[in-house]
Amino acid sequence: MTLQTRSVPLDGMRALAILAIIFYHLMPHVLPGGYLAVNIFFVLTGFFITASVIEEYGQKGKLAYKRYLSRRFHRLFLPLLWMLISVTAYITLFQRDLLLNLRPWLFSSLGMYNNWWQISGGASYFEQFYVQSPFTHLWFLSVMSQFYVIWPLIVLLLLVLFKDKRIILYTAIGLSLFSALAMALQYAPGEDASRVYYGTDTRLFSFMVGSAFAVVWPLAKLNEPVSKQISRRLTFAGLMSYAVLGVMFSRMLDSQIFTYRGGMYLNSFIICVAVASTAHPATGISKMMRFKPIQWIGRRSFLLYLWYYPVISLYQAKVVDTSVEPGRHILIQLAIILGLSELGYQLFEKERWMVPFVQSWRPGDAIARMKASRARGLAANLPEKLAAIVSLGLLLAALTGFAQAPSGENSGVQELREQIAASQTKMEQINRDESLRSRAINNIEGLERETVLFAHDADITFIGDSVLLSVADQLVTIFGQAVVDGAVSRQLYQTSVVIAALEKREQLHDTVVVFLGSNGSFTQTQMETFIKEIGTSRDLFFLTTNVPRIWKDSVNEQLALAESNHSNVHILDWNAYSSGHNEWLLADQVHPNPTGAQQLALFVAEEIYQELNDENGSN
Missing domain, CATH: 1.20.5 (Single alpha-helices involved in coiled-coils or other helix-helix interfaces)
Incomplete structure (x- = not known):
């Protein structure tokens, strides 16, 4: 199967896509919508595969399906195989804890069903601190491979039966609507979105949008000469489409309802406009995309995709704390990603060195x-x-x-999950039944009697993530009337529903303490929205984060800014208080261990007591 022309400018578009994906993982607080860039690859794949089948069938009246699959999987499989071998060798030698459950990851990745295997196992693409495989990103290649195998056969069947390209257009549009609807219906607001993010059925619409576009405006037609007026219009449409994509990449969060209920579908159509303006040689965008550095990246986009996630996950697992000099850590990771990708390009694309056991598995x-x-x-x-x-x-x-490679669950992760699950269950029971609260006022070591009396009777609501859940038992021991609402991987911009529910149950008290920021940063606008929803009449305390990730300083800076702008906002500087006390933290250096949980609860009680007493003019 051949395509009549290679579109060099579209390599530039691939370059922008892979850069967005890489920086989404390196700097999620800067490019929170970078995950959308995978749709660019999906749309382009649908476009080129459909155009190729139509062209070959039109020329030969048949499809060399076996040769097509052989070439496709030769280009995909060998680089994938050697990435898997190299990473497995590395973790065998240097990070053996990541060997856990290695075999099913390898089998599912090589078998091209990784996305469905991750779905069946309840894996989450968005969780940050549970042990992550360096192969999590291979869900993408599985979805691509499934499309490579099935869609050409469907296109061929339609051409044989109906002899009309338009039936492909109608089929692609129908399947895209079905897929977008499946994503919208299966997405549950407030819950992890990995099922609809990974699913072939719920991501099919991007491929289908590209396939429909291949029928309406094939690549050969995109190369036809046009008038200057049409060229200007194409350039303007392209600039607008890239501007909208830029806004989506910077604003469209993976937790928003709109993202899964029409947002990604709309994103795919906008990508098609960008493809048309980029591919046509008469536009200014086409000329810009021929810039050599962009072309260099675009031609290596597949290898960059293969290597970016293993490098980032293994580097961060080894270094742990990337919050100190984050720019240096980003440059090191980028250098490793680029170096490994270039090596792969020379081996598999250029075949500069013919190495046994590399270019062929025979x-x-x-x-x-x-x-x-x-x-x-x-x-x-x-x-x-x-x-x-x-x-x-x-x-x-x-x-x-x-x-x-052993099987099972990491003992540290299992301990944390059990601790969180027990705390969550206890909090839900207490929030439902006030009679379960302790009415006795006991002395607490580390706190003055006045602080104990204050904390026991204080009406306080705690809102947070897994850090809050891991210390909830200690907090309830001190704060006898506390309402605790926590959820694993929760971020600040996901709390609107939480706040509304607490208010409806009359559990949003006059003092609110927030444990959020471990899972990612937030914008000033999101912070202002949060404060407005809580209400400026309430005292609002934010715990600074000690998360050893690149967004730590961004989170704490936003908290400091909110404190300076609002008289009812106060900072509990846990990051400074816990500094130098690694013995208080679990191995992930985020969640407190039992000793750290006790220290955190005591710190929160003392700081809130001091702040509120100062406000009331007492000592």
Whole structure:
């Protein structure tokens, strides 16, 4: 299967897409909608695959399906295989804790059903602190591969039965509507969106939008000469589409209802407009996309996608705290990603070095290359020989890790989950039944009697994430009347429904304490909305975050800004108080252990007591 022309400018569009994806993971607080860039790859894939099938069928009256699959999977499978081998070898040698449950990750990734396997296991793309596999991103390749296999056959069948390209257009539009509706109906606001994010059925609409566009305006037609007026209109439409995409990438959060109920579908149509203006050689955008650095990135976009997530996840697991000098950590990760991608490009795209066990998985090919290399002598082709030795070593290390990989759940993660689950259950029971609250006022070591009396009778509402849930038992021991509402992976901009529900139950008290920021930053607008929903008549306390991630300073700066702008906002500087006390934290350096939970609860009680007593003019 061939396509009549390669669209060089669309490589530039791929470059922008992969950069958005990488920076979404490196700096999620800066580009919170960068995850949308995968739709660019989906739309382009639908566009090119459909155009290729139509072209080949029109020329030959048939489809060389076996040859098409062989070429597609040769380009995908070998780089994927060696990324999996290299990463497995690395974690076998240096981060053995990540060998846990390795085999199903590898099988599902190579079998191209990783997205459905992650769905069946309840995996979440958006959780930050539970142990994450370096292969989480391969859901994308599984969705792509499933489309590669099935859609060409459907297009061919439609062409054979109806002899009319328009039936492909109608089918693609119908399937896109079905897929967008499936996403909208299956998405549950306030719950993790990974099911609709991973699902082939709920992501199909982007492919179908690209497929429909291939019928309406194929690539050959996009190359036809146009008048200057039409060229200007195309350029203007393209600039507008890129501007809208830029707004979406910077504003469209993965937690918004609109994202899953029409937002991604709209995003795919806007991408089509961008594709048309980018591909046509008469537009200014087309010329800009031919810029050599952009082309360099675009031609390596697949390899950059393969490597970006393993590098980021393994680097952050090894370094742990990337909040100190975050710019340096970003540059190091980018350098590693680019270096590994370039190496892969030279091996698999350019085939600059013919290395046994790399460009082909057939044992006969590897043996033949080894014999040929030996015949040329030791001095000849030394890089190939060294690469072969390194590759064989990586393969042996990966096989060792594969054989030794344990199954089950990380003990630290299991302990945290059980602690959170128990706390969450207890809080729900107490919030439903006030009689379960302790009425006795006991002395608490570490607190003055006046603080204990104040805290026991204080009407306080706590809103937060898993950090709050991990210390809830200690808080309730001190704050006898407390209402605690926490949820794993909750972010500040997800709390509108929470606040409304608390107010409806008359559990939003005059003092509100917020444990949010561990899972990502927020904008000043989002903070102002939150404060407005809580109400300026309430005392609002924010706990600073000690999360060892790049967004820590951004979160704490936004909290400081809110304190300076609102007299009812106060800061509980847990980040400064806990500094130097790693013994208070679990291995993730985010969640307090039992000792840290006690210290946090005491700190919160003392700080709130001091602040509110100062406000009331007492000592």
